[in-house]
Amino acid sequence: ESRSSTETQKPKDYTLGGLLPEPSEFDPGVSCKSRSQQPHRKNYFQPSNELIRRLRRYEARHGKCADRAARNFFQPSESQDDDCRYVVWTQQSGFGNRLITLTSAFLYALLTDRTLLVERTEETAVLFCEPFPSGSWLLPLEFTGELIYSLDESSPHRFAHNFTNDRARGGSTETANFSYIHLTWTKDDEDKTFFCDESQVQLERVPWIFMRADNYLVPSYFFISRFSPDLGALFPDKEAVFNLLGNYLFQPSDVAWGRITRYYRYYLADHDRLLGIQIRTYQAKSPLPNFSEQLQKCIVENNLLPKVVVDGQSEDISRLREKKNGTTGVLITSLDSYYYDNLQEHYLSGRVESGESVAVDQPSHEEAQLTGISSHDLKAWAEIYLLSLSDSLIISGWSTFGYAAHALAGIRPWILLNVNDDQVHDPPCIYGKSVEPCDFAFPIGKFKCPSEDIPRDTNIFPYVQSCDDWESGGKLV
Template identity: 70%
Template sequence: MELPRSRRSSHSPVRGMTECGPPYTSAVNEKKSSFKTPLLLSFVIIFVVVASWLSYDIFVSFVSDTQLAQSAVVLVGVDANISSASRIAAGGDVLPGKTSTEAGKIEDRTLGGLLPDLAEFEPGVCASRSQQPHRKNYFQPSKELIRRLRRYEVRHRKCAGRARNFFHPQSQSEKDDCRYVVWIAFSGLGNRLMTLMGAFLYALLTDRTLLVDGTKDMSELFCEPIPKSSWLLPPEFTEEWLKTVNESSPQRFAHNSTDGGGSSVTADFSYIHFTYTFDHKDETFFCDESQDQLESVPWVFMKSDNYLVPGYYFVSRFNSDLGALFPDRGLMFHLLGNYLFHPSDAAWAWITRFYRSYLSNQDRLLGIQIRTFRPGPLPSFSEQLQQCILNNSILPKVVADGHSELKQQISGLRELKNGTTVLMTSLESYYYDNLREYYLSRPTESGESVAIHQPSHEGKQRTDNIGHDIKAWAEIYLLSLSDSLITSGWSTFGYAAQALAGVRPWILLKSEDDQVPDPPCVRAKSVEPCYHQFPIGNFKCPSKDAAHDRNSFAYLQPCEDVFFGAKLVQ
């Protein structure tokens, strides 16, 4: 119902009666007409005015109620180039202005069965879950993944509460069948998302329960993903105790054994070490024999700054499971990441405020993630970004500098076409300023608008600062709402955004000499993150005559940005 139209129509019956009424010829008829017509007109006018007021009140009430109920933001789409997996309609509240057809698509809050039913969680806890999701499309999980997740949730509820037994020796009769993998927080937020998802997948593959190191403000960043349970380590696992689990620990897997090789598996626990100080002995974790040894270990602790998931394909026993769980190997992080990572209320408030203020009224959302790994702004990187954008027609070009073109564009400003909203994330404001100036200085050739927004510019990364980490997580999530993405090579921050979104980004290649690379950017082969330090034939498993090699697997290919790394593709 359109309010202005209702008000205008209140006078149309009057015009119809005076202009189109029947002719009156007799004096009597004219007298009757003079009496009846004003009275009838009065009733009609009163009726129409009241109806208009009522329709206005109903309209305002509807909009107000919808806006009050609506705390999620407008959804944006995913990359149409990923066509090998089916997509499902997302769940979420319906926004004012959405048509019934659009609203009808917004039904499935479980993302095709990926998530538990919302009724299983405590009501009123975790707004991002109840308002889930933002994105127009997700990719359909396999039936086997859905089944395995439901089975995992049952096991998690059973075993998570028994984790305190680690510090309390049990008799043989008291021991149960619960086994655990403990993720120890390490490095920045992007790395944490990569490694936490990898630890969860390892728990799925080995029938273990994932427990998360909560000493790094994890509860202030994420909601609990498992209904009626917690994924956080019990408080008995103090930060001081966890610090003792490191590369020098006697429990470090494949080290400190009496025969100079093999494993140091103990009755208590084993520690898997994959931070930057790992070596070739640590890589034997990907051998079948190593997994046989770990089978009997109740507690496995993991610390890493690498996305280990591609290495799981080296383990023969994991291959059939991985194929059944993920028919499209290029969507592993997309599916498990959307299962695990739900913004906390503090992060969600930040996300929704920014989205509503700057990103909600857009036809297309382009996310640009800038990370140079060097202090201060780099003019060459700004030029590289612009070349990537214009060479690949990601954004429209501006008109050539000339009076006639400017005059023509200015005269048509009132008819400016809807265009693209750009969300830029960077520690610096320099790249935002340059791109914004480019589109403010002259109009675009197509007449489309380009609006550019940057949520923050922190100057430097401040890992473990909760305020900084909330902004970082909010920006990763906002980027993951994009229709298309440009990310920086080597950046796990960008990897997380592209994988959650299910969007194959354009990757800005890293320059070693401050020169713009040729080409300045390349299109990613899949949305999966890169395993930066992937084993390349440097370790051998006892039962293998030859070293493991990524070339043995067609679905493991060199990363676009890290030639010695590997990533999963379909």
């Protein structure tokens, strides 16, 4: 690498342009190597000054409020003049879903001056570093599993279903007043009133909010007019929300970082270009040969990899170490090894026309989703992160795993369409319209707030458009 001497002397910016706190602000006893070994991603968005200011303000508050969370919840009468309010993230679905709901919960905390606390799960407690310099983000141990598991659609605290009861409970000696926001796939129109201004006014008085969601809530925050000025100031570029907040929150812990960096070094670091491919299908019957064909078609039609010619030519192996002519590394992730086998086979069946080399590799093939098992979740996180280091990405439609990878990377992906049948679709893939994840459950056009006469449509929100792979979903552009 030829660098000028001034460049070499310039101290490395570990903060991604002010987004992250300096690594030195963290307790040296809490190890988090990834924080001071930031990768060279090319596509970070620049954080706005307002976002930087708000994050630092958040961090200062977090330290204070996280420490007194258990007392605040279990002895509310002793915390009367405490101005700490909380939002608690709880787990739902796979790793990708969790990344997008955690990001959603954190943005809610920023917008409402609440402190984010998270359920202790494999990812929050083991696979990520603590994101804030002072005060843990983990829900204190006093909050039992029983309390957290009871938060589902039958909870008496379910917001909008019995909000008045909840309020009546406020000030009780047992626990603080709290509301449960139910935004999983079993949500109803009442639950969705969370995205209405009048609900947010009510919720302001509720010190504790527990949230369970499986979708990316951020596009719906733009419904809430009291959040609009803030959202505009924090994110002048709306497609940057997940890229900025995700890169802020999700630093791989040492165990994850070791796996990521070793794999990167062995298989990816020496290539001139990296293409990431994420294959996810939802049929019981798998693998899907048609999907493998569709992937090939996507690659060929869009020139995403160099062409193969089968002409019987070979090369003098003794000279190959010096003469490479450019190399492309292809990182495939999937629960199946079938798609990798096919692509690998293709690149071994003939030579690459341009003289370049193409090396295809897949870090794991777990065969089935086993969320909650630590070695499985570690692989999922490492692979999402590794995909996010690619120069370009092909992902599977409808998968939050792929969304998280491309949004962390700051890359618009190629999206393979209709991953659930036995057809080879045409077009096989389309180029994503933004780097943001899709919200499949975006309520626009179908839902109205109690104070409104007609449902709002997307004309009011030009920066939320239909998802590339899910017509009725919404994504920020």
